[in-house]
Amino acid sequence: MMGSETSGPKGKKPPADMPLNVKDSCYGPVSGAAGLSNGEEASETTPLLPSEPVYAWRPLDQQELRAAAGGPGWRKIRQSLVLLFWISWVSLLAVALTIVVMSPRPVPTCLKWWQKCLFYRLRAEPDVGTEAERSEVINAACKRLPHLRSVGIGAVILEEVFHKKPPVENATTPSENLEALAQIQHLLTECKELDLRVVLDLCNVNLSELQEETGNSNHSAAEKHALRFWLEQGVAGFVICDTDAVYSVETLLEWRGVLDEFSPYHNERILVVKQTTDVLHPLNVSTYGNITLINVVMRAVLPKSRHLLSAAEVAEALETRVQLKREAAWPSWSVEGEASQDLQQILLVLVMTLPGSPAFQSQETTEQTQDERTHRSAVTLFTTLSRSKNREEALLYGNFTFLSFNTSSNASSPLVLAFLRSWGCVHFLVLLNLGPEPHPLDSAWTQSLPEKGMFVASTGMNRLGMTSLYSMTLQPHEAVVIKLFQAGSYA
Structure with missing residues (x-):
């Protein structure tokens, strides 16, 4: 047997090119295998794949934050947030504007x-005697015009200017009519300088009689000629009575055509009807289309009487005459009857707070008073009421509601009247005590109204500041105007 060769299984020999020493072959240990360091040999328990590294969380430093913030991802996020903010803000604004626009509210007309304006009824007194006396009356009226303008008067109604008929521009006009024409033209000039309009009163004047002087046999043509003449002089309109012959649809249609010729934009010439009967006869103009024949209807809150009306008569007249109906014509209120001195200031407050345009006579504009203190108080009251009526929508457009007044001392007091002027959220309470006794306000009566308010005016002009309806007492012969405040409101 040759040598000592080791035989394989079943006596087979290994291949000649296979090294016997496995440790030195390529199947030996691999450097750095299984995550082991060089020189370490892999064992059977060593994993073949390395495990994932474990990182500890830590906040970004300043440089890393700057680098991350400048990245494209953060820029898109910031742009999206800014865009979302503006879209939300615009949406909220649009919703708020929609709510404001769609909310129901009163819309005042122009x-x-x-x-x-406030009307002042000036009587020229043509039957004073001589022409010198008549001229003196006209000159005295011209001197009062600056005072009237200062207290808020906007238009003057010239009453009783003519004996029978107005003078016209004609060579055959009598001399007395020519002198009256010159005086009236002087008054028109003074009013124009003070921005006062003049309305000519033609009640009980038969214009058709002008044919005798003009030589025109056509009554209608004569009336138109007279109207055009005075409109050319600068008259702002005319006043007729409901008992005049011209108060008819056919005649007023002709008058309206003449008035429209002299009515520029925002300066329309007007036609006023003075109601002298209990019921105004209506004019049927439905067949003529949408035409306004009458602009203003002037009514009296007190009837004419030969004696001074008592407080009970005044209260009864106010409850029956102050009835507001929906009409095409604008209302105007005046005081025809005479009342005692204690009730005159109450009637002034009433007329100034009623819907419509008030019309005052000379004694109602505080020109003649007994002493200086009373004069100043009356002028202050008139001026305060005129300014309040001019700037407050509730007094211009407001609804009118009579209130049943009850007091703790007398359950039904006819001498105390109350009404409410309302427009939107603004309310004005007007209280009139016509009797000689003081009257406290009953809390049961005022519970439907706001508790607090502010005094706007009173007949004595001695009430100022805030007040509570629960603790207020009306003094004898006193009228007050209170602007009511809702709870939590300061406007």
Whole structure:
């Protein structure tokens, strides 16, 4: 037997090129295998794949934050947030504007000049005697015009200017009519300088009689000629009575055509009807289309009487006469009857707070008073009421509601009247105590009204500041105007 060769299984020999020493062959240990360091041999328990490294969380430093913030991802996020903010803000604004626009609220109409002004009834007194006396009356009226304008008067109604008929521009006009024409033209000039409009009263004046002087046999043409003449002089309108012959649809349609010729934009010439009867005869103009024949209807809150009306008579007249109906014509209120001195200021407050345009006579504009203190108080009251009526929508457009007044001392007091002027969220309470006794306000009566309010005016102009309806007492012969405040409101 040769040598000592080791035989394989079943006596087979290994291949000649296979090294016998496995440790030195390529199947030996691999350097760095299984994550082991060089020189370490892999064992059977060593994993073949390395495990994932474990990182400890830590906040980014300043440099890393700057680097991350400048990345494209963060830029897109910031742009999206800014865009979302502006879209949300615009959406909220659009929703708020929609709520404001769609919310129901009263829409005031554009009032004409005669709906916002106060009228002053000036009697020229044509039958005073001589022409010198008549001229003196006209000059005295011209001197009062600055005072009237200062207290808020906007238009003057010239009453009883003519004996029978107005003078016209004609060579055959009598001399007395020419002198009256010159005096009236002088008054018109003075009013124009003070921005006072003049309305000519033609009640009980038969214009058709002008045919005798003009030589025109056509009554209608004569009336139109007279109207055009006075409109050219600068007259802002005319006043007729409901008992005049011209108070008819046919005649007023002709008058309206003449008035429209002299009615520029925002300066329309008007036609006023003075109601002398208990019920105004309506004019049926439905067949003539949408035409306004009468602009203003002047009513009296007190009837004419030969004696001074008592407090009970005044209260009864107010409850029956102050009835507001929906009509095409604008209302105007005046005081025809005479009341005692204690009730005159109450009637002034009433007329100034009723819906419509008030019309005052000379004694109602505080021109003649007994002493200086009373004069100042009366002027202050008139001026305060005129300014409040001019700027407050509730007194211009407001609804009118009579209130049943109850007091703790007398459950039914006819001498105390109350009404409410409302427009939107603004409310004005007007209280009139015509009697000689003080009257506290009953809390049961005022519980439907806001508790607090502020005095706007009073007949004595001695009430100022805030007040509570629960603790208020009306003094004898006193009228107050209170602007009510809702709970939590300061406007």
